[in-house]
Amino acid sequence: MPLPFQRVLPEEVVFVPFGTRVPLASTKGTVAFRDYRTWYRVTGELGGDRPAVVAVHGGPGSTHDYLLPLARLADDGWPVVHYDQLGNGGSTHLPDADPAFWTVELFLEELDNLLTSLGIADNYVLFGQSWGGPLCAKHAAAGPAGLRGLVVANAPASYPIWLQEMARLRADLPRETQEALLRHEAAGTYDDREYLAAMRVFYDRHVCRARPWPRDFVSSYMEIYNDPTVYYAMNGPNEFHVIGSLKDFSVIDDLPAIDTPTLLLSGRYDEATPTVMRPYEEHVKGARWEIFENSAHLPHLEEPELFHEVLVDFLKGL
Template sequence: MAPAPSARGTVAFGPYRTWYRVTGDLQSARPTVVLVHGGPGSTHDYLLSLAALAEHGWPVVHYDQLGNGGSTHLPQAGADFWTVELFLGELDNLLHSLGVADNFVLLGQSWGGMLSAAYAARQPEGLRGLVVANSPASYPLWTDELAVLRAQLPPGVNETLLAHEAADTTDSPEYLEAMNVFYDRHVFRLPEKPTELTASMMEIANDPTVYFTMNGPSEFHVVGTLRDWSVIDLLPRIQVPTLLLSGRHDEVTVGAVQPYYDLIPDVRWEIFEESSHGPHLEEPALFMKVLVEYLRSLD
């Protein structure tokens, strides 16, 4: 169970509101770890266990990105509204509104890792470190890697997926059943989903506006506005010590992560052998050990 929050609330982001949760003391000498969740269009819930970093001495900020969870929902907003720049601006606004912009670490998971890398490439003065977890460096590269994973599914599964994708019937029960075969292999491998992961999945289902618009109907059918987005050209600009984290069975394959390792000047990479897309939930003790060791190295 995650430690109780020390504060919760919302900050203004233009005419909208961004929901946040603080664990620990933001006045600590140690940098605040700001957690940037995936999706896009998910919520903070599945990352709640990382609030335990506060028990090791690092204050933690969770937040829900615009469009989901406790932040402002905009189900009528069109594709031109949901942009990378929107979410970069929201993150910057949050850091300054909470007074942590002068001393922070970003930990981004999945889409949140790409967003965090793009923010880090702007070389904000207060950034002390960057953790990129389970994140592709490029959507086109990731799509190519996903095709390889899909081809390795049991006979008939990918054919079912392809047929429904071609017919635009990805909301059918047959597609969802086939989709779960992929998810059980490459998104979350444990037999029972923790409640915090289920909570985030339910939030996406309750309002899929952002996820469907920017990603697509599933993790492996990326047809939304992000389909051509890449941070590869930005990676050499990242000047802080960076930790890459991924799972051996991750939907974000080694090939999709490799550009981070090749191009960020100060980087190390930890692969969790028993995990897929959520090693913080699949191998939590080892994940926390690796993360705390990295944060201590920043001291």
């Protein structure tokens, strides 16, 4: 999920739900993790026969907000858990932490801790979007006994491949847009209005094609804008320059170990292109792949009804 810039938010943003009703939370709170706190939200009742669907957001360094429409699954009988990963949203912020503190292992440990603390480690489904996808895949490859299903949405399996595809998508932008990006990157003026406007061209094509931008998406945008600590440490200044700790990260070698039913989701115009997603299909046995023809990186917001139908169908088959 791209680093948000307040000044590239579309002027026509209105803070209304985008075609979906989000059920009220049944419970909100925090659980202890190391010396910190992880914030969570539960919709529906945990502990029944159906597994809880745990929504793992992107970034790294975003928040749960843009995934709130998944709470609709509670109306169909699947309890849903959202949480904010450490460093953002309602969880403990650590703006002065050494960049080396922010690791994949940290967030795997946090996810394990959340599952155990909520008492759902024996019966759950993971939904990992963007950065959350490889995080969930890494978790699934360890063979946890209680994992009933895995959804990997709009996610890189390899950040080197992601960067190759980002360069290709950039090359397809209008010439004046490419020139503006290159000019400001050479000068290091990433916060210049012209650079932000040029990035907005990319966002409108490959991140969110819905107009106006949905409220929940804007909420996560503003959260990460207010504290980009984790994003800067693990990713870098923006989508085009992954120079943080994830620059060489890949889960491709882990994928053959995944033996849970797996659903892959992406958009036709997604920054997570078919080349980015294909390793999941090639290496996870029996993985099913659905591509949303009118979506970019956020089909749950861009085609919400079809998305919900596809997800419910997968869950019913578990």
